[in-house]
Amino acid sequence: NPLIGVLALQGDVREHVGLLERAGARAVPVRRPAELAGVDGLVLPGGESTTMSRLLETFELLEPLRERIAAGMPAYGSCAGMILLARQVLDGRPDQRQLDGLDVVVRRNAFGRQVDSFEGDLDFQGLDGGPVHAVFIRAPWVEKAGDGVDILAQVPDTVEAGDAAARIVAIRQGPVLATAFHPELTGDERVHRLFVGMVRDG
Ligand code: GLN
Numbered sequence: 001n002p003l004i005g006v007l008a009l010q011g012d013v014r015e016h017v018g019l020l021e022r023a024g025a026r027a028v029p030v031r032r033p034a035e036l037a038g039v040d041g042l043v044l045p046g047g048e049s050t051t052m053s054r055l056l057e058t059f060e061l062l063e064p065l066r067e068r069i070a071a072g073m074p075a076y077g078s079c080a081g082m083i084l085l086a087r088q089v090l091d092g093r094p095d096q097r098q099l100d101g102l103d104v105v106v107r108r109n110a111f112g113r114q115v116d117s118f119e120g121d122l123d124f125q126g127l128d129g130g131p132v133h134a135v136f137i138r139a140p141w142v143e144k145a146g147d148g149v150d151i152l153a154q155v156p157d158t159v160e161a162g163d164a165a166a167r168i169v170a171i172r173q174g175p176v177l178a179t180a181f182h183p184e185l186t187g188d189e190r191v192h193r194l195f196v197g198m199v200r201d202g
Contacts, residue, residue, distance in 0.1 A: 001024055001025055001026050002025050002026070002040040002041060002196065002199040002200055003025070003026045003027075003028065003038065003039050003040050004020050004025045004026070004027050004028075004039060004040060004041045004042065004043065004195075004196065004199055005027070005028055005029070005030035005035060005036060005038075005039035005041070005042045005043070006020070006027060006028070006029055006030060006042070006043045006045065007030050007042060007043065007044045007045065007052075007061075007081075008029035008030055008031050009031065009047070009052055009055040009056065009059065009061075010045070010047035010048065010051060010052055010055065010080075011045030011046050011047035011052075011080070011081075012045050012046065012182065012184045012185070013029055013045060015184035015185070016043045016045055016078075016184050016192075017029065018184075019183070019184055019187070019189045019192040020043065020192055020195075020196065022189045022192070023189050023192040023193040023195075023196045024193070024196055025196045025199065030042060030061075031059060031061075032059065032061075033060055033061060033064045036061060036064055036065060036068065037064070039073075040073075040074070040199050040202070041073060041074035041075065041076070041175075041195070041198070041199035041202070042065070042068075042073065042074075042075050042076075043075075043076045043077075043078070043081070043195070044075065044076070044077040044078070044080070044081030044084055044085065045078055045079075045080070045081055045184070046078045046079030046080045046081060046137065046182055047079075047080045048080055049080040049083035049084055049089070049092070049096060049108065050092070050093045050095075050096045052080055052084060053084065053095075053096045053097045054095075056084075056097070057097070062097060062099075065099060066099055066100065069085075069099055069100070069101040069176070070100070070101075072174070072175055072202065073175065073202075074175040074176070074177075074195070074198045074199045074202045075099075075101055075175070075176050075177070076176075076177040076178065076179075076191075076192075076195040076198075077101075077176075077177075077178040077179075078178070078179050078180075078181070078182055078183065078184065079136075079137065079138075079139055079140065079179075079180060079181065079182055081178065082102075082106060082140055082142075082178035082179065082180055083106055083108055083140050084097075084098065084099050085098075085099050085100075085101040085102045085176060085178055086098060086099075086100075086101075086102050086104050086105065086106040086142075086178075087100050087102060087103055087104065087105070088104075088105045088106070089105075089106055089107075089108055089140075090105060090106070090107040090108065090143060091107055091108045091109060091110075092108050101173070101176040102149065102171065102173050102176050102178060103145070103146030103147075103148055103149055103173060104142045104143075104144060104145045104146065104149055104171060104173075105142070105143045105144040106140040106141065106142055106143060107140055107141055107143045108140050109138050109139075109140070110139065110140050110141040110143075110164075110167070110180075111136055111138070111139055111141070111163075111164055112163065116137065116138055117135065117136055117137045117138070117139075118136040118139070118164065119133065119134065119135050119136065120133075120134055120136075120155060120156060120161070121133055121134070121156075122134050122153040122154070122155070122156070122169065122170070122181075123153065124152055124153045124170060124190075124191075125150070125151070125152040125153065125170075126152065126194065127190045127191070127194065128190075129190060132153070132181075132183070132188060132190065132191070133186050133188065134153075134169065134179075134180075134181035134183075135181055135182050135185050135186060136169070136180060136181050136182075137182065139169070139180040139181060140180050141155075141164065141167040141168060141169055141180055142167070142168035142169070142171055142180070145168060145171060146173075148173055148174070149171050149172070149173045150171060150172045150173065151168050151170075151171055152170040152171055152172055152177075153168075153169050153170035153179070154166050154167060154168050154169060155167045155169055169181060170191075172198075175198060175202050177191075177194065177195055177198060179191060
């Protein structure tokens with residue numbers, strides 16, 4: 001079974017490890033360059049992308065991680081992880097760094113200041129078993145996606161969704177997967193199964 005790391009600088013590390021194991025992988029926290037070098041793929045949890053960017057530099061993980069992603073290592077980012085994997089962030093901090101694994105522009109804290117969190121059922125391309133219940137917490141959305149990016153889920157286009165209607169919230173580009181929401185909070189392991197499959201195929 002593949003060995004998948006969970007970036008352990010911030011966020012729901014234990015929950016991601018648990019879901020990866022349920023999805024058939026071996027999973028380990030990753031905090032050091034040597035640990036990164038030993039994994040077949042990496043999950044980047046949610047948290048705060050500006051803080052995570054700073055911690056990646058402090059832990060001397062930023063450049064090794066950029067290099068592994070450029071070399072094709074499978075990666076899955078949730079929420080802040082999606083922001084880090086994007087090529088560009090809107091409403092970010094000027095010093096926040098990007099891993100450049102996805103040809104997308106994301107907007108940070110996109111769902112609005114008042115509405116910190118938002119939940120909804122999403123149709124998710126390629127996942128069997130019905131809609132995914134998605135929990136968004138100060139989440140980004142994808143504002144612009146390049147031609148090579150597959151759109152896997154969008155917020156339903158309803159009046160209640162307001163500005164969020166039809167926004168892109170799950171994507172894949174080759175070996176890199178990202179969701180604006182947190183599957184580790186609902187315990188739905190299907191997104192992790194998809195990622196474990198990507199790591200196996202890679
Ligand atoms: N708002 C956070 C950021 O900018 C992301 C929130 C999350 O990961 N739950 O990084």
